[in-house]
Amino acid sequence: MEGKVKWFSKEKGHGYIFVENDKDHFFNVSDVIGLELPENGDTVGFDSGDDEKGKHAYSVEILCKPLPGIIGIPIDYRVTCTYCGRKMTPRQLTQRGYVRTSICPYCQCNYGKQSKGLDFFSLISYVILFFLALIFLGGVFSSK
Numbered sequence: 343m344e345g346k347v348k349w350f351s352k353e354k355g356h357g358y359i360f361v362e363n364d365k366d367h368f369f370n371v372s373d374v375i376g377l378e379l380p381e382n383g384d385t386v387g388f389d390s391g392d393d394e395k396g397k398h399a400y401s402v403e404i405l406c407k408p409l410p411g412i413i414g415i416p417i418d419y420r421v422t423c424t425y426c427g428r429k430m431t432p433r434q435l436t437q438r439g440y441v442r443t444s445i446c447p448y449c450q451c452n453y454g455k456q457s458k459g460l461d462f463f464s465l466i467s468y469v470i471l472f473f474l475a476l477i478f479l480g481g482v483f484s485s486k
Contacts, residue, residue: 343390344405347380359386359399367399375403383408425451438463 348366350357355371357380367390371379380386385406388399420429423446432444432453444453 344387347384365397367397369399369402373400373402425449
């Protein structure tokens with residue numbers, strides 16, 4: 343038979359396999375074939391049997407692992423900080439609406455690439471200041 347692992351606990355050593363149009367099958371870690379233990383959402387093949395508590399799965403073998411993000415398995419988008427080594431989501435610091443840097447929320451160290459160079463508004467500000475300085479200096483020297 344084939345089914346999907348509905349729930350499995352490595353700590354407890356047992357889990358349940360969901361089979362369409364049938365009851366859930368209980369299995370124990372000793373029923374698993376191979377070195378790798380199944381995880382939630384894995385497609386497994388097994389032999390079905392009955393015991394005193396209900397349906398039991400024997401000779402459980404992993405056939406297929408699901409892709410991350412499918413069947414409710416979350417994708418971890420967090421990154422590891424190069425300084426403190428913790429998993430985190432970088433916080434972005436902005437200036438005038440533009441991202442200037444990203445920092446680790448735990449150690450406050452810079453993470454990732456910082457924007458280098460001038461953005462458009464900074465460039466315009468410097469050009470205006472340059473022309474104002476020329477006008478001021480021109481007025482100072484021409485008044486003599």
